[in-house]
Amino acid sequence: MTRLIVAAGGGGDAVAAAMLHAALYGGESQAVILTYAWDRLLIDPLPGPRRACDFTGLEHLTPAVWAVPAQALPIAPAGSTLPRLASELPHTFVLLDPCQGVEGLTHQLDDLVSHLGPESIDLLDVGGDILARGDEPTLKSPLADALALAACSRVRAPVRLLVAGPGLDGELLPKDVADVLGPVVHTFTARDVDAISSALEWHPSEATGMLAAAAGGVRGTCEIRDAGLPVALTDDSPTVYEVDLDNAVSRNQLARAVMATTHLDEAEAHSRQVCGYSEIDYERNKALRLKKQQPTKLAPATIWAQLDQFETEARARGITHTTFRRITEALNLNGSQRDDLRQLLVNSRPEQYDVPLWRIPNAT
Template sequence: MRAAIAARTIRPIMRTLRIASGGTGDLITAISLDQRIIGGALGNAYASAVWERSTLDPFPGPRPRNAVRGLRPVGRLGQFTERTRIPGGLTQLPQLAASVEPPIWYLDLADGVQGLREQLQAIMDSGGYECVDLVDTGGDILARGDEAGLISPTMDAALLAAVADQDFTATVTVLGLGVDGELSLDHLGSIVRDLEPSGRLRISAGLAAQVYRDYCWVHSESSLLALLGAIGIIGRIDIRPGSELVCVDRRCGTAWTFDANHVYQRNLVARAVRNSTSFAALDNSIKMLGLTSEFGHEVAAARRATAPEGRPKLSEDFLGSILPSATHVSVRRLAKGFRLTGASDLDRLHRVVAGQLGDDYRRPAIPVDLLPAVIQEFQSRAEIQAPPTGSQYDLKAMGF
C-alpha cells in the first residue's frame, strides 16, 4: 500500500447518504463512521432494505413495500420509524430509527436494480444529499462474486449496480476486513491493493466501546465483532462450519473507502443484475451465472422448514466440528447447532450465555472453554418453540 494512501484520513465534505449494504447490522458500522467524524456528521442520513436472517424473519428475501408497516411516507418514499413492523417477522430497524437523529430511508428491491436507481435518485433529491456511501462490514462487497466462500452476494451486488454511473458521487466503505468469514484476509488484502483505496480511518477503542455499549443488543455478528476488535479484544472466532476462523484484533477498527464505480467494475454479479426490473429478474440473473443466491437458499429452507420442539438437542457433530485453534464460538454458530429457528429462542440463548459469563460476555462470542457449561445450562432450562415458516407467504407475489 502506498504510504500516501495509507496515511490519508476520510473526512467527508459533502452531505452523505450512508447505505447499509448488507442490511440492519451494517447500520451499526455506518453510525460508527458518522460518530468518527467529530461526534457525528451534520446532515447525513442512512438507508437500508429489510432483509433479515430467517431466524428473525421467515419471509424469504427482502421485504417489499406492501410487507412493511408503519413507514413514514415522504412522497413515494418511506422512512423507518419506531412504529415500523414486518408482519410475521422481526426487524430491529425501528429501534435503530428511534436511536439516531438522522432519518433511515427504506429501500425496496421489488423492482430490481432499475427500481433502486430511481429510489436513490429520489432520496438524494428529497434530502439534498450529495454523496452515497455503501457501508459494508467484512468486505464481501469487494468480491468478484464467484469466490467459493461467498454466501451473500445479492444485496451488495444490487446496490453496487444501483449507485454505479449515477450523477452523484458514490463510494464504498468497508470496516473490519474478514469479520464476516466469507473471504480470507489474504484475498481481501490483495483486493484492497488492486482497488487503491481513496482513504482510510480508524475507529478508536473509546468510540468503538461507546457504540458497542449502545448497540450490542442488535442481532449482528460482523458489526459487533469489528467493534470488539477495535476495542482491543482479540480472538479467533468460529462462526460457520467449513469457514476459516475470523481473526478479531485491532485491525478490525480500520475502515477503507473506495470509488464505487471501481468496485462495481470488478463485480461480476453487480454487472449481471444491472438491468433487472424486478427482484425475480435480479435473482434469475444470478442463477444464470451458475450461482445460488442467499434468496435461493432461503426459499429452499422455507419450503422444507421443520423446527424441533421441546428440549433443545445439540447436533452430535457440533463440538467435533469446532476448529482446534478457535478461542471463541459465535452465538449464531451455537444456535445452528441447536437448530434454533426463531427469534425468541435466539434471545433465550443469549440470556443463558449472559447468565453464565456475566460481565465477561462479549456478545456475540462465547469462549470455547466455557462452551460446555453454556450448552448444559441451555439444555436444562430451554424449551424450543416452533416459529411460523416462510411457506405462509405467497412467493408468486414476488414474481416467482
C-alpha cells in the same frame, strides 16, 4: 448538513453505518441510513427482503422513498430489526426496496438525493464481499451488495465506497480483496462502539458484531454461522478502507450483470448464472427445513451440557470466540430462542461475554 450512508448488505451494515457516522461525522446532525429490510431467517421467517407493503406505520419521505420510524411494524409473519434500530439509534432509517431491481433502487436513491441534497454519500460494506468477482467458492450472499453497488454507480451524485473489516463476513479472506483496497479512512476504537452499544446487545449481525468486538480489542478466531466458519480477528479487523467505486464495479461480475434489471426475480436469475446460486433460494430451502424443525425447550441443564461439549470441540479447532447465532444453531435451537439463550449464558457466565461475542474459555 445531511450525511447519507447506504448499508450495502442491509441488517448489520445499517448498524455499522451508525458507528461510522459517529466516528467520521460525530459532531454533526443525524445520518440518513438507507438499508434493506433483509434480516435473514433469524429475525424474519420469510425468505428475501421485505417491501414497504410488508410494514405498517412507514412514513413517506418522497414519492419513491419510505422511512422506517420506531412505531413501524412488520406485518406478521414478517420480521424486521429496523423499527427497533430507529427507536434506539439517533438516525433516520430509510427502506431500500429491490423489488424493481437496480432500476428501482437507482430511482429511490436519485429521488432521495434530490430531496435531501446531502453533504456526502457513503456506500458501506462490512467484510468486503461487495468486492467479490462472483466465482469465489466461499461466497454465500453476494446479491444484496451487488444490487446496492450497481445502483450507487448509477446515481447522479458522487458516492464513496467504504469497506470495513475485510474478511469479517466469513465469505472472502482479507488477502482476496487486499489488491483493491485503497487508503485507510478510519480505524474503529472502543469509543466508536459506544454509539451502537445498545443495538449490539440484541442485533444478530455477526460481521458487525465482530467489527465492534475487534474495535474493542478482541483478538483471536471467531466461529460463525451454521457452517462454523472461522474468522480471524486481527489488528486490521476494525479498519475502514476507501475503494474506488468504478474498480469495484469492474471487479464485481454480478453487479455488472444486474445493472439494468427491473425486477428482483431478474436479478436472482443473473445470480444463478454468474455465481451458480441465489442466496434467496438458500433462504427458501432453509425456511422449509426450519418449518419442519420441532421446537426445543430451552432447558438450562441440557443447554449447559451441550454448550460444554461445543466449547470443548471448538477449542480443539483453535476457536477463541463465537457468536450467539452460531451457538443457537449448533445447539439445534430455533433462531427465535437466540436472545433467551444469550441472556441465560451472559447472566450465568458474564466473564465469557466479550461484547457482543462469546469467549471460548481455555481448558482447565
